[in-house]
Amino acid sequence: xxxxxxxxxxxxxxxxxxxxxxxxxxxxxxxxxxxxxxxxxxxxxxxxxxxxxxxxxxxxxxxxxxxxxxxxxxxxxxxxxxxxxxxxxxxxxxxxxxxxxxxxxxxxxxxxxxxxxxxxxxxxxxxxxxxxxxxxxxxxxxxxxxxxxxxxxxxxxxxxxxxxxxxxxxxxxxxxxxxxxxxxxxxxxxxxxxxxxxxxxxxxxxxxxxxxxxxxxxxxxxxxxxxxxxxxxxxxxxxxxxx
Amino acid sequence: xxxxxxxxxxxxxxxxxxxxxxxxxxxxxxxxxxxxxxxxxxxxxxxxxxxxxxxxxxxxxxxxxxxxxxxxxxxxxxxx
Numbered sequence: 001x002x003x004x005x006x007x008x009x010x011x012x013x014x015x016x017x018x019x020x021x022x023x024x025x026x027x028x029x030x031x032x033x034x035x036x037x038x039x040x041x042x043x044x045x046x047x048x049x050x051x052x053x054x055x056x057x058x059x060x061x062x063x064x065x066x067x068x069x070x071x072x073x074x075x076x077x078x079x080x081x082x083x084x085x086x087x088x089x090x091x092x093x094x095x096x097x098x099x100x101x102x103x104x105x106x107x108x109x110x111x112x113x114x115x116x117x118x119x120x121x122x123x124x125x126x127x128x129x130x131x132x133x134x135x136x137x138x139x140x141x142x143x144x145x146x147x148x149x150x151x152x153x154x155x156x157x158x159x160x161x162x163x164x165x166x167x168x169x170x171x172x173x174x175x176x177x178x179x180x181x182x183x184x185x186x187x188x189x190x191x192x193x194x195x196x197x198x199x200x201x202x203x204x205x206x207x208x209x210x211x212x213x214x215x216x217x218x219x220x221x222x223x224x225x226x227x228x229x230x231x232x233x234x235x236x237x238x239x240x241x242x243x
Numbered sequence: 244x245x246x247x248x249x250x251x252x253x254x255x256x257x258x259x260x261x262x263x264x265x266x267x268x269x270x271x272x273x274x275x276x277x278x279x280x281x282x283x284x285x286x287x288x289x290x291x292x293x294x295x296x297x298x299x300x301x302x303x304x305x306x307x308x309x310x311x312x313x314x315x316x317x318x319x320x321x322x323x
Contacts (some may be wrong), residue, residue: 007290058311103256103257105259107259108259163289182257210306
């Protein structure tokens with residue numbers, strides 16, 4: 001399958017994602033330039049981490065208006081798979097592909113550390129290779145990763161099973177200690193209603209090679225490969241669209 | 244003409260920066276401060292034109308870019 005990784009001005013994990021896909025996963029990875037509306041017939045789009053547009057105004061506020069994003073939004077509305085990581089998650093929320101928003105970490109500090117994230121839903125194209133309840137170690141590095149949404153939205157995404165990853169402590173419980181940034185309900189990653197867009201603050205692309213620490217993130221990429229091969233896009237296109 | 248836009252966090256959205264500032268003010272002896280919430284001020288210089296039309300377009304600027312409706316409220320005023 002072919003993955004497309006977008007580069008915005010200020011993206012810095014685009015090359016890590018391209019590397020992870022091409023070398024750790026072994027699939028085709030193409031770079032998509034923010035000014036270019038052509039998605040090069042990719043099977044999945046990855047919106048990478050970084051500081052697009054310097055995080056000016058709000059993280060992702062301006063990147064969402066890049067020409068490429070119009071194509072990405074169309075792609076997502078038609079059921080295309082989008083993996084939005086960190087700044088990508090922020091961009092996806094700003095673009096209305098996902099509900100809620102990411103704000104400044106509660107303790108105000110930029111955190112660069114391994115996070116323990118529990119897989120809450122394995123019925124998504126991003127987690128079908130995982131086991132429900134398993135805890136993955138995936139690095140986080142962000143200053144604005146606190147996930148918030150109003151009460152009714154939060155209830156809706158919980159009820160719909162849209163929460164895919166939750167921060168947990170060493171004993172696997174979603175406690176305050178296990179929450180690095182104050183995210184409501186310890187939410188680390190979510191999908192939209194039709195489950196074809198994933199937003200997550202942790203960086204699975206930084207956990208794909210045992211040589212560099214661990215490869216827990218590889219499962220997520222393998223899940224997408226599996227989903228693409230079994231026609232996930234067509235299924236998602238028939239579901240209710242929207243965040 | 245000049246327009247001022249004020250973007251503020253919605254009530255109920257966590258504001259740790261506001262809290263940090265509140266604590267700093269307390270440390271400086273300003274104990275009367277009960278709450279601080281931090282917002283943004285945007286100063287726009289607009290080409291001269293119809294004020295009503297400008298107001299409608301400012302509304303769009305706020306809605307589309309300057310404020311994130313999920314977490315922020317906005318108000319604007321044309322000042323000159």
